Amino acid sequence: xxxxxxxxxxxxxxxxxxxxxxxxxxxxxxxxxxxxxxxxxxxxxxxxxxxxxxxxxxxxxxxxxxxxxxxxxxxxxxxxxxxxxxxxxxxxxxxxxxxxxxxxxxxxxxxxxxxxxxxxxxxxxxxxxxxxxxxxxxxxxxxxxxxxxxxxxxxxxxxxxxxxxxxxxxxxxxxxxxxxxxxxxxxxxxxxxxxxxxxxxxxxxxxxxxxxxxxxxxxxxxxxxxxxxxxxxxxxxxxxxxxxxxxxxxxxxxxxxxxxxxxxxxxxxxxxxxxxxxxxxxxxxxxxxxxxxxxxxxxxxxxxxxxxxxxxxxxxxxxxxxxxxxxxxxxxxxxxxxxxxxxxxxxxxxxxxxxxxxxxxxxxxxxxxxx
Amino acid sequence: xxxxxxxxxxxxxxxxxxxxxxxxxxxxxxxxxxxxxxxxxxxxxxxxxxxxxxxxxxxxxxxxxxxxxxxxxxxxxxxxxxxxxxxxxxxxxxxxxxxxxxxxxxxxxxxxxxxxxxxxxxxxxxxxxxxxxxxxxxxxxxxxxxxxxxxxxxxxxxxxxxxxxxxxxxxxxxxxxxxxxxxxxxxxxxxxxxxxxxxxxxxxxxxxxxxxxxxxxxxxxxxxxxxxxxxxxxxxxxxxxxxxxxxxxxxxxxxxxxxxxxxxxxxxxxxxxxxxxxxxxxxxxxxxxxxxxxxxxxxxxxxxxxxxxxxxxxx
Amino acid sequence: xxxxxxxxxxxxxxxxxxxxxxxxxxxxxxxxxxxxxxxxxxxxxxxxxxxxxxxxxxxxxxxxxxxxxxxxxxxxxxxxxxxxxxxxxxxxxxxxxxxxxxxxxxxxxxxxxxxxxxxxxxxxxxxxxxxxxxxxxxxxxxxxxxxxxxxxxxxxxxxxxxxxxxxxxxxxxxxxxxxxxxxxxxxxxxxxxxxxxxxxxxxxxxxxxxxxxxxxxxxxxxxxxxxxxxxxxxxxxxxxxxxxxxxxxxxxxxxxxxxx
Ligand SMILES: Nc1ncnc2c1ncn2[C@@H]1O[C@H](COP(=O)(O)OP(=O)(O)OP(=O)(O)O)[C@@H](O)[C@H]1O
Ligand SMILES: [Mg+2]
Numbered sequence: 001x002x003x004x005x006x007x008x009x010x011x012x013x014x015x016x017x018x019x020x021x022x023x024x025x026x027x028x029x030x031x032x033x034x035x036x037x038x039x040x041x042x043x044x045x046x047x048x049x050x051x052x053x054x055x056x057x058x059x060x061x062x063x064x065x066x067x068x069x070x071x072x073x074x075x076x077x078x079x080x081x082x083x084x085x086x087x088x089x090x091x092x093x094x095x096x097x098x099x100x101x102x103x104x105x106x107x108x109x110x111x112x113x114x115x116x117x118x119x120x121x122x123x124x125x126x127x128x129x130x131x132x133x134x135x136x137x138x139x140x141x142x143x144x145x146x147x148x149x150x151x152x153x154x155x156x157x158x159x160x161x162x163x164x165x166x167x168x169x170x171x172x173x174x175x176x177x178x179x180x181x182x183x184x185x186x187x188x189x190x191x192x193x194x195x196x197x198x199x200x201x202x203x204x205x206x207x208x209x210x211x212x213x214x215x216x217x218x219x220x221x222x223x224x225x226x227x228x229x230x231x232x233x234x235x236x237x238x239x240x241x242x243x244x245x246x247x248x249x250x251x252x253x254x255x256x257x258x259x260x261x262x263x264x265x266x267x268x269x270x271x272x273x274x275x276x277x278x279x280x281x282x283x284x285x286x287x288x289x290x291x292x293x294x295x296x297x298x299x300x301x302x303x304x305x306x307x308x309x310x311x312x313x314x315x316x317x318x319x320x321x322x323x324x325x326x327x328x329x330x331x332x333x334x335x336x337x338x339x340x341x342x343x344x345x346x347x348x349x350x351x352x353x354x355x356x357x358x359x360x361x362x363x364x365x366x367x368x369x370x371x
Numbered sequence: 372x373x374x375x376x377x378x379x380x381x382x383x384x385x386x387x388x389x390x391x392x393x394x395x396x397x398x399x400x401x402x403x404x405x406x407x408x409x410x411x412x413x414x415x416x417x418x419x420x421x422x423x424x425x426x427x428x429x430x431x432x433x434x435x436x437x438x439x440x441x442x443x444x445x446x447x448x449x450x451x452x453x454x455x456x457x458x459x460x461x462x463x464x465x466x467x468x469x470x471x472x473x474x475x476x477x478x479x480x481x482x483x484x485x486x487x488x489x490x491x492x493x494x495x496x497x498x499x500x501x502x503x504x505x506x507x508x509x510x511x512x513x514x515x516x517x518x519x520x521x522x523x524x525x526x527x528x529x530x531x532x533x534x535x536x537x538x539x540x541x542x543x544x545x546x547x548x549x550x551x552x553x554x555x556x557x558x559x560x561x562x563x564x565x566x567x568x569x570x571x572x573x574x575x576x577x578x579x580x581x582x583x584x585x586x587x588x589x590x591x592x593x594x595x596x597x598x599x600x601x602x603x604x605x606x607x608x609x610x611x612x613x614x615x616x617x618x619x620x621x622x623x624x625x626x627x628x629x630x631x632x633x634x635x636x637x638x639x640x641x642x643x644x645x646x647x648x649x650x651x652x653x654x655x656x657x658x659x660x661x662x663x664x665x666x667x668x669x670x671x672x673x674x675x676x677x678x679x680x681x682x683x684x685x686x
Numbered sequence: 687x688x689x690x691x692x693x694x695x696x697x698x699x700x701x702x703x704x705x706x707x708x709x710x711x712x713x714x715x716x717x718x719x720x721x722x723x724x725x726x727x728x729x730x731x732x733x734x735x736x737x738x739x740x741x742x743x744x745x746x747x748x749x750x751x752x753x754x755x756x757x758x759x760x761x762x763x764x765x766x767x768x769x770x771x772x773x774x775x776x777x778x779x780x781x782x783x784x785x786x787x788x789x790x791x792x793x794x795x796x797x798x799x800x801x802x803x804x805x806x807x808x809x810x811x812x813x814x815x816x817x818x819x820x821x822x823x824x825x826x827x828x829x830x831x832x833x834x835x836x837x838x839x840x841x842x843x844x845x846x847x848x849x850x851x852x853x854x855x856x857x858x859x860x861x862x863x864x865x866x867x868x869x870x871x872x873x874x875x876x877x878x879x880x881x882x883x884x885x886x887x888x889x890x891x892x893x894x895x896x897x898x899x900x901x902x903x904x905x906x907x908x909x910x911x912x913x914x915x916x917x918x919x920x921x922x923x924x925x926x927x928x929x930x931x932x933x934x935x936x937x938x939x940x941x942x943x944x945x946x
Pocket of ligand 1: 702705706707725726727728729730731732733734
């Protein structure tokens with residue numbers, strides 16, 4: 001049995017480049033993105049979908065999905081779900097509204113307190129999941145109801161309404177609010193407008209100004225979160241722990257990975273993302289409503305799955321999830337531009353989801369070598 | 372892998388077919404109606420039909436859009452998107468001024484004519500730069516109903532609110548309470564949208580508060596299950612029952628004497644008239660000089676036959 | 687046997703509520719030896735080594751590490767002290783690359799300004815080198831562990847333990863799911879590791895596997911030690927009998943015509 005040193009196993013075929021390229025979680029999403037854009041360029045190319053306003057529209061919607069998809073993606077790779085994301089969005093928005101409008105505190109205080117509150121609730125979700133060993137599906141389902149209930153109850157109790165407005169007035173001059181509701185690159189777009197590259201408003205108080213007057217902070221947040229999360233996941237020790245926690249928690253524990261801490265932190269990160277979403281929305285629209293964020297948790301999970309993550313954890317990609325969100329946003333808005341009946345969006349979504357899951361299963365089989 | 376590709380191709384082909392079917396109707400002006408109603412709200416069918424009929428009669432192309440879950444922030448995006456597709460006009464509800472005024476104003480400023488329907492107030496419509504407002508002022512309608520009920524001897528009531536997140540719904544209840552001259556207090560319940568939940572919540576409330584004089588529902592979504600609840604409790608026809616909006620079951624209940632009156636805001640007009648107004652404005656430059664109140668009209672057992680015939684379709 | 691034992695376990699008892707899994711087991715392990723732990727299903731082998739690895743706390747008895755009394759509060763404590771454990775099923779994460787698995791929990795860090803990144807270059811190079819030492823040539827360090835064979839996975843886990851300076855390596859049934867060739871590979875790896883001076887605790891049901899590499903043999907039965915024998919002091923048949931509780935095995939053997 002004395003081994004004569006390493007020999008190349010003659011039974012392993014040289015893997016082709018193509019097959020190697022296939023084994024990436026993002027592959028499905030990349031193919032999907034190309035297909036979706038090709039489809040809409042053909043069928044909605046001249047409908048306004050690709051003029052500056054149209055681009056801004058689907059980019060903003062996609063960016064919204066991206067923000068919550070990044071959180072859901074990291075959490076799913078760590079092996080857990082969070083179904084309370086949608087309710088958290090409604091709850092966070094309402095919290096900002098109540099603190100700033102009803103209590104009259106500065107908006108930045110409202111935002112910071114709300115972030116603290118949401119992250120604490122995320123931690124609570126995580127602690128309950130790791131302590132009880134219950135499936136996160138059930139625990140966060142409970143929070144879906146708890147948070148939505150509070151989101152309806154408190155404003156009704158305090159203001160006898162379920163929509164609280166007046167945040168725009170409260171946020172005027174605030175130093176933190178523009179970080180969420182502001183726009184960047186205004187001067188650049190004015191310049192483009194002057195050049196005639198993009199249209200300008202033809203009348204009203206804003207006549208002469210460009211129809212697109214900047215890139216919303218929402219999009220900046222989305223891109224920032226995607227980049228940071230991607231680096232953490234693929235390039236750091238903590239990223240390795242996230243994969244390990246979701247891949248096989250027990251195996252990870254045996255080699256000293258603090259699995260519980262990692263999972264709790266991912267729940268907190270998901271809550272953070274939901275809170276970013278809510279804050280951007282509240283500052284942009286100036287009001288919080290009890291029905292904000294309905295079903296957003298599923299939209300986030302769908303984007304993540306389209307992006308190649310496995311529902312069972314341990315495998316996935318933030319870039320894939322971001323592309324999944326892009327596909328989601330472009331299809332949702334694009335069907336309208338293409339003049340398709342909006343109820344058919346769900347049909348499309350279902351088809352894409354099925355397609356993505358089948359493709360992902362196929363990819364996973366290649367990776368694990370199982371048949 | 373191959374199979375998957377095939378599936379996708381089939382889907383793409385199907386989509387293509389639907390796209391072209393829709394594009395074929397596009398001639399003349401193009402108007403988009405954006406509502407705040409979730410997919411589940413069947414009351415809006417009348418609006419869809421009114422819109423389609425208006426489009427057909429005027430020879431213009433019309434589209435109906437709504438946020439699937441009723442999320443008003445999503446609705447704001449739909450309005451932005453509608454504006455980006457450069458239609459001739461947008462007909463939209465103004466369910467939440469804070470959320471929707473920005474996108475609507477942008478649409479107006481980029482040269483699209485806007486008419487506000489259904490929700491919001493004439494003042495708000497003017498503020499966002501809309502051509503006009505077509506609808507029923509909710510608080511006033513509730514107030515009128517409250518006065519009517521007070522005249523019939525009602526002094527306490529239950530308001531079954533199935534759309535608590537919509538401020539207009541609460542205004543209806545508030546108006547009714549003020550019309551009666553009582554505090555709204557805890558007389559409004561959040562019933563949710565599920566029929567059996569609504570039914571059970573109404574029964575629970577009436578069991579807990581047996582001396583409630585009247586029930587007010589805000590539309591077929593809450594009225595239909597409430598009718599069943601009253602049937603089951605043996606209160607049908609006994610308790611004073613008024614409702615906003617009409618629908619098949621509501622009309623039958625008015626005929627049966629279970630419901631005293633239905634407040635008809637005549638949604639048909641809210642979709643049909645804007646199409647007519649916009650088309651004539653675009654073609655001949657003519658515009659009515661004022662807002663149009665599509666309601667309230669009280670429908671009682673007396674003049675029911677035409678309503679009954681067309682309930683849920685055009686009434 | 688002149689060297690001092692690395693670990694001495696004295697009179698270890700472990701109760702799970704009413705279940706008495708271990709009832710006074712003594713065991714020691716010296717540097718550079720392979721000490722085989724044998725016993726029937728449910729004899730308490732896994733429970734025993736989990737006590738050694740810090741997963742369970744003994745109900746009574748003491749653990750001496752280098753002559754000192756020790757209390758491990760977590761697997762991490764035991765690992766830090768130099769006790770590495772390789773579990774049959776829980777060793778590796780199939781979806782992750784060999785490198786990521788190899789370094790899991792102890793990733794090398796590269797600092798860029800205030801940011802700490804995982805040093806993939808070092809990680810990949812070391813992984814490839816360590817695997818080569820164990821006689822396995824990886825296609826690429828990015829290869830997912832799921833594509834490795836059972837024996838290769840065991841080897842990655844063993845290589846990992848050795849690389850991180852284990853003094854004692856515990857292998858819980860590393861060969862139970864393997865074919866002939868893969869078993870041979872793992873046994874030769876054990877042999878190689880033992881020669882570097884690491885003490886190995888090798889759990890198995892298979893007397894032949896134990897005989898191939900073992901220096902000493904301890905048999906557990908129903909939570910008790912039946913005895914420890916050194917290589918050459920005991921025949922495979924005697925060991926087999928001890929494991930099955932002697933009597934019954936002889937009877938069974940008779941009825942099966944001596945095929946077992
Ligand atoms: N966590 C636990 N709780 C209760 N009983 C346990 C626990 N772990 C082990 N036992 C019991 O202790 C006894 C010894 O189990 P152990 O897993 O140590 O056996 P083993 O010798 O490793 O067997 P095998 O060869 O099948 O792996 C068994 O009766 C088992 O049911
Ligand atoms: Mg065992």
